[in-house]
Amino acid sequence: MLSRSAQGLYWMGRYLERAQHGCRLLTDQMEAIEDQPVDQVDRRWRRIYTGLGRAPLAGGLESSRGDDVFMLVDAFTLADDLTFEPNNPDAIRSCLAAARENARQVRNLIGKDMWSRLNVAYLELREAGITEIWKDRPAEFYVRSEDAVRAFLGIADSTMYRDAGWHFLELGRFVERAQALASLLDAQLAVFPSAEPNVESAWHSLLRICEARMAYRRLHSVEYQPHTVVDFIVADTRLSRSIRHALGRVSESLEAISGGEPLAPEASRRVGRMAARIDDGWPRRDPDDDSSARSVLQEIRQSLWDLDADITSAYFDYDVRDRLPEAG
Numbered sequence: 001m002l003s004r005s006a007q008g009l010y011w012m013g014r015y016l017e018r019a020q021h022g023c024r025l026l027t028d029q030m031e032a033i034e035d036q037p038v039d040q041v042d043r044r045w046r047r048i049y050t051g052l053g054r055a056p057l058a059g060g061l062e063s064s065r066g067d068d069v070f071m072l073v074d075a076f077t078l079a080d081d082l083t084f085e086p087n088n089p090d091a092i093r094s095c096l097a098a099a100r101e102n103a104r105q106v107r108n109l110i111g112k113d114m115w116s117r118l119n120v121a122y123l124e125l126r127e128a129g130i131t132e133i134w135k136d137r138p139a140e141f142y143v144r145s146e147d148a149v150r151a152f153l154g155i156a157d158s159t160m161y162r163d164a165g166w167h168f169l170e171l172g173r174f175v176e177r178a179q180a181l182a183s184l185l186d187a188q189l190a191v192f193p194s195a196e197p198n199v200e201s202a203w204h205s206l207l208r209i210c211e212a213r214m215a216y217r218r219l220h221s222v223e224y225q226p227h228t229v230v231d232f233i234v235a236d237t238r239l240s241r242s243i244r245h246a247l248g249r250v251s252e253s254l255e256a257i258s259g260g261e262p263l264a265p266e267a268s269r270r271v272g273r274m275a276a277r278i279d280d281g282w283p284r285r286d287p288d289d290d291s292s293a294r295s296v297l298q299e300i301r302q303s304l305w306d307l308d309a310d311i312t313s314a315y316f317d318y319d320v321r322d323r324l325p326e327a328g
Helices: 003-035 038-052 068-083 090-105 111-125 130-134 136-159 162-190 200-209 213-219 226-235 243-258 267-284 291-314
Strands: none
Touching: 003 038, 003 068, 003 090, 003 130, 003 136, 003 200, 003 291, 038 068, 038 200, 068 090, 068 130, 068 162, 068 267, 090 111, 090 226, 130 136, 136 162, 136 291, 162 226, 162 291, 200 213, 200 226, 213 226, 226 243, 226 267, 243 267, 243 291, 267 291
């Protein structure tokens, strides 16, 4: 596969996962505005922005606690920043535009239905604006936007041939997912320390963002214990939105792409070290030590940035001479 095609599929997967994650964050936040106290809404904005590593264009997240009117004005501005702001490369519309551009460059590798679904999703979002969606249940707008991404991924899952192209798409998705989850959990512990009482709704919210609420309730009590929630989202291999599950999928895709050849050995070793860090070290952590948990999450985030560099070096920006056989 041409390196530019592999890179297009990889980044298409990353941008789609990023857009879906943004939709889930904002769906939860819009619903919180309807029934949560102002100070909880304020802190959830802080969780979102801390997890995304971003500051609002208008400045810092200055609190408007105690004033519902100003809180709604802030929400309008912040939602616009995260959804439509053209100077925010991680805004939902920016991510869909970038995914569409990458898809356009690999039209020969994706089906007509995949292109059509993604193109329609982008065009619908391009025509929308914060004033329009704010008039009538903005949470439903984010649900529809996420459903559009789900529809594209469903078509890809049911139609794409399981060759290197499919695995580069999957590789991008799950590298991005692991990164987003590690960042979100780090932000959760920073904004809602696990020892703080009376913030169960914040942990319920985290499970909902990670599509983990029903599975958690099947395995645990209906009480949301912070350390148990964190452990679940970090380490449970059966949870599709857990860091450990995402790392497993990354490892599978790297193995499938290499076909048994050591094309990206450092990437494979790095994923193995992260997985072992969770499998061996995480179960023995002190559940009351948020700083230690955050340190591990930050290590994982850094390793994932390094993993992206490994993948780029091995598959996208490699020196052609490195791949040519030596003359006899």
